[in-house]
Amino acid sequence: MMTTLVASRVSPGRVSAVISRNVGALRSGPSYWIVLVSGFFEPLLYLLSIGVGVGALVGDLTVGGRTMSYAAFVAPAMLAVSAMSGALAETTFNFFFKLKYMKTFEAVLATPVRPIEVAMGELTWAMVRGSVYTGIFLGVMVALGLTTPGWALAAFPATALVGLAFGAVGMWISTLMRGWQDFDLMSTGQFALFLFSGTFSPVQNYPLGVEILIQLTPLYHAVELVRGLCTGVLGVGLAGHAAYLAVMAVGGLWLAARRMEKRLCV
Amino acid sequence: MSRRVADQPLIFARGLVKRFGDFTAVDGIDLEVAPGEAFGFLGPNGAGKSSTMRMIGCVSAPTSGELRILGMDPVRDGATIRGRLGVCPQLDNLDPDLTVRENLTTYARYFGLSRAEGRRRADELLEFVQLSDRANGKVEPLSGGMKRRLTIARAMVNEPDLVLLDEPTTGLDPQARHLLWERLFRLKQRGTTLVLTTHYMDEAEQLCDRLVVMDGGKIVAEGSPRSLIQSYSTAEVVELRFPDGLDGNAGYAAKLDGVGERVDPLPDRVLVYADDGDSAVAEVHRRGLTPASVLVRRSTLEDVFLHLTGRTLVD
Structure with a gap:
C-alpha cells in the first residue's frame, strides 16, 4: 500500500529534473571530475596490488568446489566495492553538502518537487556514477582474463543494484549526520566491510560466529551476488542476495525521503 | 452562492x-x-514573519487553524500550489555548481517546463x-544585490x-536596495501579487499597499502604511x-508632558508626537x-511600531 501511495505521487519528470541538475553540475569544472576519477582508482589499485601481486604468492583457490586464481576471486569483490563506494560517495559527501551547506534541496522543495522525488533523483544519479565505475572495471577484468564478456554483461546490472542499495542507505545515513565528524565513523564502518565481507578471503575461513555476523552485513551479499555472476556460479542463493540488496534500496530510499521531510519541511 | 474564482x-x-515544541x-x-495586492509583514526578528511565509509557501504544515492558498489546502495540494508560487527565501540558496543561466533553466525543470521554454524564460x-x-x-x-536579483528571477521562472x-533587501547596500525596489515595483505594476516580510519601514512604505505589523507571533495592527x-x-x-540625555531622558519627558499628543523617552532621544511639529518645538x-x-x-511606520510594542524595530 505504501509503495502504491508513493508511486501515485511521484512524477518521473520531476525526478529527472533532479538528475539533470547534477548533469549541469558536472559541467561546472574539473573539481567534480577529479573526485570522480580518484574514486574509481582505489578498487582497481587493490585488485592489482593484492589480487594480482599477493595472488602470485597465494596461488589458486578452491571455493564451493570450484578452483580459480586468487585474482579471479578478488576481482568481483573489488567490483562490488567499486559499485558501493561510487554510489556512497555521491549520497553521503555530496548529498550531505547539498543538504546542509548548499541548501540545494531547500530551493528544490519550494517547487512542486517532493522529498521522495529528490531522493529518487539523487539515488539514480548515484547509481549512474557507480555504474560508470563498474562498467570500466568490468572492461579491465575482461582484459585481464578475470571474467568473460558474457558474464561481465550479466554482472553489470547486479552492480547497479549494489549501487542502489548502498546509495539509498548512505542517503538515509546522511540525513542523520550532524556534521563532518560523523563521516569518520562511517568511513571506518565502510573500511571494516571492505576488509571482511569475503573480499580477500572466503568467509568460511572465519570462526562460525564471525561468519554468521558477516553474513548479516550488506557488502557480503553484494560480493556474493557479483562474484557468482562474474565466475558463472549460479544458484538460488543469488536471488537471496539480490533480495537483501533490493530491501536495502527501497527501505533506505523511503527512510531518506522521510528524514529529509522532517528536516527541511518544518 | 459561491464566489467567482477571481474574487x-x-x-x-x-x-x-x-508551534515548534513549546515555542509558539x-x-x-x-x-x-x-x-x-502587495502585502507586507512588518516586524522585528522573531516576530513570526518567516514561519508564516513558510506555511504560505507550503513547506511547513500549520500546527492548527485554517489556511487556504489559491483556494487550496497547503497540506493536501502542496505540490500544485507550489507550482504557482515564486519564492525568494531570506538566505540565498542559489546553486554554486551551476552558471547564472543554468540556475534558472534548472529551476524551470522542477516546474515541469521544457528545456526550450526554460531557456526562453531564463533569457527574458x-x-x-x-x-x-x-x-x-x-x-x-x-x-549580494546581484544574487538577490537572480533569486527573484528564479522565483519568476514559473510565471507565478x-x-x-522573505526580507528581500536585508543586508544589501542602499544602491542595491533601490534597484531591487524598482524591479519589484515593476512586478507589482504588471499585476503580480507580492507578499513580503521586512523589518525596514521604508521598504514597507515603498512597496506595500497593505500590511500587518507582527509582534510575538501575533498581528498587532493592520492597514495601509x-x-x-x-x-x-x-x-x-x-x-x-x-546633552545629558542618556540618564535624563525620562526626566525631560516629564517636563515635556502636554507638548503634542504623546511623549516617548528613548535611551538616546525623546520623541514628541504632534500634528504640528513646529509649534511643538516652540512650546x-x-x-x-x-x-x-x-x-x-x-511620522513613519517605525513610530507606529514603537507605539504598538514599546520597542524599536531594528535594534
Whole structure:
C-alpha cells in the first residue's frame, strides 16, 4: 500500500529534473571530475596490488568446489566495492553538502518537487556514477582474463543494484549526520566491510560466529551476488542476495525521503 | 452562492498557529490577501514573519487553524500550489555548481517546463533583472544585490500567481536596495501579487499597499502604511536630543508632558508626537528647555511600531 501511495505521487519528470541538475553540475569544472576519477582508482589499485601481486604468492583457490586464481576471486569483490563506494560517495559527501551547506534541496522543495522525488533523483544519479565505475572495471577484468564478456554483461546490472542499495542507505545515513565528524565513523564502518565481507578471503575461513555476523552485513551479499555472476556460479542463493540488496534500496530510499521531510519541511 | 474564482483571496488564514515544541512562533493570525495586492509583514526578528511565509509557501504544515492558498489546502495540494508560487527565501540558496543561466533553466525543470521554454524564460528574466551579461558566469562572484536579483528571477521562472519575498533587501547596500525596489515595483505594476516580510519601514512604505505589523507571533495592527500612521501616530514627530540625555531622558519627558499628543523617552532621544511639529518645538523652547538637537520629521511606520510594542524595530 505504501509503495502504491508513493508511486501515485511521484512524477518521473520531476525526478529527472533532479538528475539533470547534477548533469549541469558536472559541467561546472574539473573539481567534480577529479573526485570522480580518484574514486574509481582505489578498487582497481587493490585488485592489482593484492589480487594480482599477493595472488602470485597465494596461488589458486578452491571455493564451493570450484578452483580459480586468487585474482579471479578478488576481482568481483573489488567490483562490488567499486559499485558501493561510487554510489556512497555521491549520497553521503555530496548529498550531505547539498543538504546542509548548499541548501540545494531547500530551493528544490519550494517547487512542486517532493522529498521522495529528490531522493529518487539523487539515488539514480548515484547509481549512474557507480555504474560508470563498474562498467570500466568490468572492461579491465575482461582484459585481464578475470571474467568473460558474457558474464561481465550479466554482472553489470547486479552492480547497479549494489549501487542502489548502498546509495539509498548512505542517503538515509546522511540525513542523520550532524556534521563532518560523523563521516569518520562511517568511513571506518565502510573500511571494516571492505576488509571482511569475503573480499580477500572466503568467509568460511572465519570462526562460525564471525561468519554468521558477516553474513548479516550488506557488502557480503553484494560480493556474493557479483562474484557468482562474474565466475558463472549460479544458484538460488543469488536471488537471496539480490533480495537483501533490493530491501536495502527501497527501505533506505523511503527512510531518506522521510528524514529529509522532517528536516527541511518544518 | 459561491464566489467567482477571481474574487477569492489568494491567501486566506483563520486562527493560524505554528508551534515548534513549546515555542509558539505564530499565535493565531487571520489574513486575507487579494489578487494584485502587495502585502507586507512588518516586524522585528522573531516576530513570526518567516514561519508564516513558510506555511504560505507550503513547506511547513500549520500546527492548527485554517489556511487556504489559491483556494487550496497547503497540506493536501502542496505540490500544485507550489507550482504557482515564486519564492525568494531570506538566505540565498542559489546553486554554486551551476552558471547564472543554468540556475534558472534548472529551476524551470522542477516546474515541469521544457528545456526550450526554460531557456526562453531564463533569457527574458536575466534581461529583466539586468544580469544578461553575467549569464554564463558563476554565481559566487556576484555581489549580494546581484544574487538577490537572480533569486527573484528564479522565483519568476514559473510565471507565478503569487510571489513570496522573505526580507528581500536585508543586508544589501542602499544602491542595491533601490534597484531591487524598482524591479519589484515593476512586478507589482504588471499585476503580480507580492507578499513580503521586512523589518525596514521604508521598504514597507515603498512597496506595500497593505500590511500587518507582527509582534510575538501575533498581528498587532493592520492597514495601509498611511492609515496605520494615521491611526497609531501623529502627522509629525519631533526628535529631541539632550546633552545629558542618556540618564535624563525620562526626566525631560516629564517636563515635556502636554507638548503634542504623546511623549516617548528613548535611551538616546525623546520623541514628541504632534500634528504640528513646529509649534511643538516652540512650546519646548517656551518651557525653557534647550535640546542639543531638534529634528522635525514626518511620522513613519517605525513610530507606529514603537507605539504598538514599546520597542524599536531594528535594534
